[in-house]
Amino acid sequence: MDTYVQSATVTMTEWEQRKRFVGFTDEDAQLLKELGPVADMYVDEVVEGLYRQFLSFDKTRAFFPDEATLRRVKKLQKAYFLQLTQGDYGEAYLVHRLHIGQVHQQIGLEPRWYMGAYSLYMQLAFPHVIAAFSHDAAKGQRVFLALLKIITLDKELAITTYIAASEAIISAQSREILEIATPVVQLWSGVVAAPLIGTLDSKRAQQFTERLLERIVEMRASVALVDITGVPMMDTRTAQYLLEAISAVRLLGAQVILTGVRPVIAQTLVHLGIDLSSVATRPSLEAGLRLGLDMLDLQVIHRDGKR
Amino acid sequence: MADDNITMIKVRDVLMVTMPADPDDATVSALQEKVLVTMQQSEAAGVILDISAVETLDSFFARTIAETAQMVALMGGRTVIAGMRPSVAITTTQLGLTLGGAMTALDVDRALDMLNHTHQRGQV
Numbered sequence: 200m201d202t203y204v205q206s207a208t209v210t211m212t213e214w215e216q217r218k219r220f221v222g223f224t225d226e227d228a229q230l231l232k233e234l235g236p237v238a239d240m241y242v243d244e245v246v247e248g249l250y251r252q253f254l255s256f257d258k259t260r261a262f263f264p265d266e267a268t269l270r271r272v273k274k275l276q277k278a279y280f281l282q283l284t285q286g287d288y289g290e291a292y293l294v295h296r297l298h299i300g301q302v303h304q305q306i307g308l309e310p311r312w313y314m315g316a317y318s319l320y321m322q323l324a325f326p327h328v329i330a331a332f333s334h335d336a337a338k339g340q341r342v343f344l345a346l347l348k349i350i351t352l353d354k355e356l357a358i359t360t361y362i363a364a365s366e367a368i369i370s371a372q373s374r375e376i377l378e379i380a381t382p383v384v385q386l387w388s389g390v391v392a393a394p395l396i397g398t399l400d401s402k403r404a405q406q407f408t409e410r411l412l413e414r415i416v417e418m419r420a421s422v423a424l425v426d427i428t429g430v431p432m433m434d435t436r437t438a439q440y441l442l443e444a445i446s447a448v449r450l451l452g453a454q455v456i457l458t459g460v461r462p463v464i465a466q467t468l469v470h471l472g473i474d475l476s477s478v479a480t481r482p483s484l485e486a487g488l489r490l491g492l493d494m495l496d497l498q499v500i501h502r503d504g505k506r
Numbered sequence: 507m508a509d510d511n512i513t514m515i516k517v518r519d520v521l522m523v524t525m526p527a528d529p530d531d532a533t534v535s536a537l538q539e540k541v542l543v544t545m546q547q548s549e550a551a552g553v554i555l556d557i558s559a560v561e562t563l564d565s566f567f568a569r570t571i572a573e574t575a576q577m578v579a580l581m582g583g584r585t586v587i588a589g590m591r592p593s594v595a596i597t598t599t600q601l602g603l604t605l606g607g608a609m610t611a612l613d614v615d616r617a618l619d620m621l622n623h624t625h626q627r628g629q630v
Contacts, residue, residue: 405596413592447595447596448595450590450598451612452590452610
């Protein structure tokens with residue numbers, strides 16, 4: 200499924216906005232560039248320190264099952280860290296960083312772990328930065344703050360793309376759920392049953408009602424059993440959708456029997472003050488069918504004559 | 507003329523009224539007038555309003571139907587609305603419109619059954 204490849208588009212305008220908000224200026228970019236050569240020297244040590252930590256935690260160790268993977272990832276990590284101090288934080292930088300959250304979402308690494316990793320980087324880099332600017336402590340502080348700002352911006356981007364990737368999956372699933380339509384079946388000549396499964400939102404309710412009405416016309420039904428056994432919970436909105444569906448069915452001259460009213464649903468309906476006095480209800484589909492046949496003046500008689 | 511596209515036929519003791527596809531307000535108003543006058547003249551026991559051709563039902567139409575059904579009842583008759591389209595049914599309920607005391611039937615056939623029924627089947 201490649202729906203999560205569409206990354207969250209953070210526009211250049213928004214990127215500039217984020218930089219301004221965090222207070223990342225051209226001066227910061229310059230300071231980071233100055234840190235570049237220093238970073239080149241400490242980066243290997245920092246990467247080692249970071250991965251020592253990753254490997255000592257079960258949750259994160261699981262992502263590096265073998266030596267080859269570990270080596271590859273360390274290389275990528277090193278490249279990532281060096282990018283922090285290359286001095287240019289425009290569009291190319293933005294695009295490159297946007298992929299990170301996406302990748303993490305794809306492999307299933309949750310934000311809390313790579314957020315932690317950013318912090319570890321800062322902790323490991325800190326002594327090196329201070330040492331490199333020991334001749335000018337004030338500057339050292341400004342350099343470190345610049346690093347802090349760019350890391351914050353990176354974190355923001357990672358989270359944005361992580362969320363976007365997750366949301367893309369959720370929308371795809373929602374669309375799929377909408378397509379899963381439970382069929383309206385004919386139980387007897389003139390009697391149809393429409394099971395409602397899951398929660399109802401406005402779209403599903405509309406779809407359900409349309410389908411039910413069309414089938415009633417098609418099968419010339421005069422009784423419709425709407426079964427709500429599969430509806431997990433009842434709230435005012437769901438009850439509203441149900442009542443609307445029932446009204447619509449009535450307009451087509453058919454009667455509705457609401458079946459599968461579980462005790463907890465019955466409780467909720469009364470507590471919510473929903474008036475179902477005009478609707479025939481039964482606890483089960485069987486009981487509903489019995490009533491439906493009765494409405495059609497039909498009776499089931501055992502071969503030996505008993506009802 | 508506005509009420510030329512409403513067809514009215516008396517079948518036994520039932521008044522069969524067929525509405526055109528997109529009745530304008532004048533046509534809808536004419537409907538009420540026509541039905542009541544004919545009810546009086548023919549002493550029909552029931553009215554079947556066939557709206558199977560109707561694609562949209564606005565509040566004015568709905569109100570007119572409800573009123574007409576009440577008036578027919580006062581004149582000793584029963585009204586059945588027949589053949590409402592699914593899309594119309596959905597819009598009607600979403601708009602919260604009611605058809606008053608009028609009964610509803612899937613089609614004219616069923617409507618005739620309803621009116622000919624010997625015992626009264628109340629709406630559940």
